[in-house]
Amino acid sequence: MKNEKAVVVFSGGQDSTTCLLWALEQFKEVATVTFDYGQRHYDEIECARKIADELGVSFHILDMKLINQLSANALTRHDIEVKAGENGELPSTFVPGRNHLFLSFAAVYAQAIGARHIITGVCETDFSGYPDCRDNFVKSLNVTLNLAMDEQFVIHTPLMWLNKAETWKFADQLNALDFVKEKTLTCYHGIRGDGCGECPSCVLRKQGLNTYLESKQGGASL
Numbered sequence: 001m002k003n004e005k006a007v008v009v010f011s012g013g014q015d016s017t018t019c020l021l022w023a024l025e026q027f028k029e030v031a032t033v034t035f036d037y038g039q040r041h042y043d044e045i046e047c048a049r050k051i052a053d054e055l056g057v058s059f060h061i062l063d064m065k066l067i068n069q070l071s072a073n074a075l076t077r078h079d080i081e082v083k084a085g086e087n088g089e090l091p092s093t094f095v096p097g098r099n100h101l102f103l104s105f106a107a108v109y110a111q112a113i114g115a116r117h118i119i120t121g122v123c124e125t126d127f128s129g130y131p132d133c134r135d136n137f138v139k140s141l142n143v144t145l146n147l148a149m150d151e152q153f154v155i156h157t158p159l160m161w162l163n164k165a166e167t168w169k170f171a172d173q174l175n176a177l178d179f180v181k182e183k184t185l186t187c188y189h190g191i192r193g194d195g196c197g198e199c200p201s202c203v204l205r206k207q208g209l210n211t212y213l214e215s216k217q218g219g220a221s222l
C-alpha cells in the first residue's frame with residue numbers, strides 16, 4: 001500500500017489522530033478530511049488543523065452543518081446536556097446516521113483527489129453503541145460506495161476491535177503516545193489533552209490510558 005493514496009476521516013481526537021499516524025506509515029500520500037457540523041467547540045477543528053499542519057498532511061474541511069437541520073443533539077446544542085446512554089439508550093451526543101453520511105462524503109472527496117483508501121477511527125468495542133460505527137455497517141457501506149461510484153475503495157478501520165487501552169497501546173507502538181496524549185482533543189467540553197476528566201469521553205480516555213500504563217508497568221500484556 002506504500003505507493004497508494006489515502007484519506008483519513010479526521011477530527012483531531014485520540015482515535016482519528018492515532019489512525020492518521022498509522023496511515024502515515026502505511027501509505028505514500030495521506031490527506032485528511034474534517035467535518036464541520038457546528039461542533040459545540042470550534043476548538044475541535046482548530047485542534048485538527050494544528051495536528052495536520054504539524055504532521056505535514058493536507059487538511060480539508062467539509063461543511064456538514066446541514067445535519068443540524070435534521071436532528072438535535074448534545075454535540076451541537078448547548079441546551080442539551082451531555083449524557084451517557086442508560087438502559088440501552090443511545091447517548092445524548094448521538095447524531096443518527098452521522099458516520100454514514102460522513103464516510104459517504106469522505107468517499108466522494110477521496111475520488112476527487114484520486115485516493116482509493118479511506119481510514120476511519122470508528123470502533124465497535126467500547127464506543128457508545130452507534131450503529132453506523134459497527135463493522136458490519138462499514139463493510140456494507142464499502143460495497144455500496146464501490147457500486148455507487150464504480151470504484152475500488154478500501155475502508156480501513158484499524159481501531160474497530162480495540163478497546164481504549166489497546167488504542168493507547170497502538171499509539172505507543174507508533175511511537176506517538178505522548179503526541180496523542182498531549183495534542184488531541186476528545187473532551188466534550190473542549191479541553192485538549194487530558195480534558196475535563198469528567199465527561200463520558202474523558203472518563204473512557206482516562207480509564208483506557210490508566211489500564212494501558214498499568215499493564216505496561218507490570219509487564220502484562222493487555
Ligand code: ZN
Binds near residue numbers: 187189199201202
Ligand atoms: Zn471532558
